[in-house]
Amino acid sequence: MANQATEPERPHGLLVEVAGIDLKLGGNLVLAGVALTASEGEIVTLIGPNGSGKSTLVRVVLGLLEPDRGSVYMRPGTRVGYMPQRVVVDEMLPLTVGRFLALGVPAAGARPRAVLAEVGAAGLAGRPIQRLSGGEMQRVLLARALLREPDLLVLDEPVQGVDVTGQGELFELITRIRDRRGLGVLMVSHDLHLVMASTDTVVCLNHHVCCTGRPEAVSRHPEYLALFGPLAERGLAVYTHQHDHRHAVGGEAAPLAAPPPRQDAAEDTAEDAAETEGRSHG
Amino acid sequence: MDDFLLRALLGGIGVAMVAGPLGAFVVWRRMAYFGAAMAHSALLGVALGLLLELDLNVAVIAVCGALAVLVAALERYKGLATDTVLGIVAHVSLAVALVALAFMETARVDLFAYLFGDILAVTRLDLVWIYGGGLTALAAVVAMWRPLLAATVHEELAEVEGAPVAGVRLAFMLLLALVIAVGLKVVGLLLITSLLIIPAAAARRVARTPEQMAVIASAIGCLAVAGGLYGSLRWDSPAGPSIVVAAAVLFTAVTLATLAFTRRG
Numbered sequence A: 001m002a003n004q005a006t007e008p009e010r011p012h013g014l015l016v017e018v019a020g021i022d023l024k025l026g027g028n029l030v031l032a033g034v035a036l037t038a039s040e041g042e043i044v045t046l047i048g049p050n051g052s053g054k055s056t057l058v059r060v061v062l063g064l065l066e067p068d069r070g071s072v073y074m075r076p077g078t079r080v081g082y083m084p085q086r087v088v089v090d091e092m093l094p095l096t097v098g099r100f101l102a103l104g105v106p107a108a109g110a111r112p113r114a115v116l117a118e119v120g121a122a123g124l125a126g127r128p129i130q131r132l133s134g135g136e137m138q139r140v141l142l143a144r145a146l147l148r149e150p151d152l153l154v155l156d157e158p159v160q161g162v163d164v165t166g167q168g169e170l171f172e173l174i175t176r177i178r179d180r181r182g183l184g185v186l187m188v189s190h191d192l193h194l195v196m197a198s199t200d201t202v203v204c205l206n207h208h209v210c211c212t213g214r215p216e217a218v219s220r221h222p223e224y225l226a227l228f229g230p231l232a233e234r235g236l237a238v239y240t241h242q243h244d245h246r247h248a249v250g251g252e253a254a255p256l257a258a259p260p261p262r263q264d265a266a267e268d269t270a271e272d273a274a275e276t277e278g279r280s281h282g
Numbered sequence B: 001m002d003d004f005l006l007r008a009l010l011g012g013i014g015v016a017m018v019a020g021p022l023g024a025f026v027v028w029r030r031m032a033y034f035g036a037a038m039a040h041s042a043l044l045g046v047a048l049g050l051l052l053e054l055d056l057n058v059a060v061i062a063v064c065g066a067l068a069v070l071v072a073a074l075e076r077y078k079g080l081a082t083d084t085v086l087g088i089v090a091h092v093s094l095a096v097a098l099v100a101l102a103f104m105e106t107a108r109v110d111l112f113a114y115l116f117g118d119i120l121a122v123t124r125l126d127l128v129w130i131y132g133g134g135l136t137a138l139a140a141v142v143a144m145w146r147p148l149l150a151a152t153v154h155e156e157l158a159e160v161e162g163a164p165v166a167g168v169r170l171a172f173m174l175l176l177a178l179v180i181a182v183g184l185k186v187v188g189l190l191l192i193t194s195l196l197i198i199p200a201a202a203a204r205r206v207a208r209t210p211e212q213m214a215v216i217a218s219a220i221g222c223l224a225v226a227g228g229l230y231g232s233l234r235w236d237s238p239a240g241p242s243i244v245v246a247a248a249v250l251f252t253a254v255t256l257a258t259l260a261f262t263r264r265g
């Protein structure tokens, strides 16, 4: 292809490369100097707190939003399967799952049923789209993305609204699809440990890229730990926790008079989750 | 059947047939307020048409179309609350139109006819407009059905999948302008939104697919026109409002029937 001849520096298999992205929304700098790549057969996971710009970056990659500065490259001819963060179909629209799937691809024929089976949602084709559980809806959205025979899957919080067991199953499914089809995956998650096993590369985002690399490396990175706090260490072997305050009845921190009775680890984690929430928005 | 009555029936059916599918999209896209606002601004078209001695249909289509383009442009700047701007523009144009009409030769303007319709006065030329405009709108909706439906379900997803989302959105609003312009004669600008919405809402009770809902909405609209005209003759009630009342009766009947059916089934 002519394009490859003029841009020989891009590695073979590279699907997406964005660099130096600045984007302002409503006066706020939502993305600052963000860079990201994704290649064939690679699973790249964007993680970051709520409001850190993950969905916005996804929209930039997809060409739905024009950045104020920076470059967006997608390999010419790349077919994209997209799973938005939230799809709610109005109750007034009579639409079955089968029809919903066919909206994405003209003349889909019998393939919707095959793809539904592939994502473990066989038998849902005749169900009204509004009558799906959270997990079923996510699988149907994944099926619609796959129907396009994509080279790149872009999944914005694919396990949203799914219980913990279901989340693990969905990530396994995504990994299997990658293995079978050899496509690239760019997905968004807000929890590193859930996606640890199913991702090759992690990009930790908080308006700028805090750190990027293999999941184990990111999970130990100081910037990652600063962003997510001790909560980030959940599930890791080494876990030390020093309380310099205890929590008063109302939940607010109170000065520590005497060493508190040692609580079990799970409770500590829950408290820290609340603290992390407040800090990460700052 | 008297000639004027036949013209009224034909005119009403022509409008109701297009109002079915367009009304379905108005309901699905939650654009009822947009439709009402556009209908209000139609009176400015009437005033301008009288002032500039234009064909009133052309003037109304032009004003409503301009509103559609304005809203489409505003929606690109996500920070602005579209419905606020829409409310201001629509009601100010209604007020300006009322003021302008008051200063004109009042003998020529039957305000009541524009507000509530004057279906019994439908002329042959009106029929040409209704069927010309209506068939154009129907053909356009059929032609862009898939991308319009995909964009209605989820705009960004449709855009990533290659649907011309911005184009069909603008086209849809322009078609709505066209239908409001030709529907003005039948039920008037205060009631045209109900002819879009009530049949579609009634059709939702029985439809299994989007296409069924559009077709059934057209059928219910046609029944409402026939029923309203009949009631108007029988009880000497105003025709436009009677059509809307008939639509509401049909909506209630369909709702009760489906409720009873699902109870028993």
Ligand SMILES: Nc1ncnc2c1ncn2[C@@H]1O[C@H](COP(=O)(O)OP(=O)(O)O)[C@@H](O)[C@H]1O
Residues within 6 Å of the ligand: A025, A026, A030, A048, A049, A050, A051, A052, A053, A054, A055, A056, A057, B078
């Ligand atoms: N259209 C918009 N106008 C103004 N601000 C926006 C818009 N969309 C998103 N934002 C803001 O940009 C930030 C990032 O949003 P988003 O990318 O959705 O975060 P995430 O997906 O990481 O939770 C948030 O603070 C959000 O309020």
Ligand SMILES: [Mg+2]
Residues within 6 Å of the ligand: A054, A055, A056, A085, A156
């Ligand atoms: Mg998001």
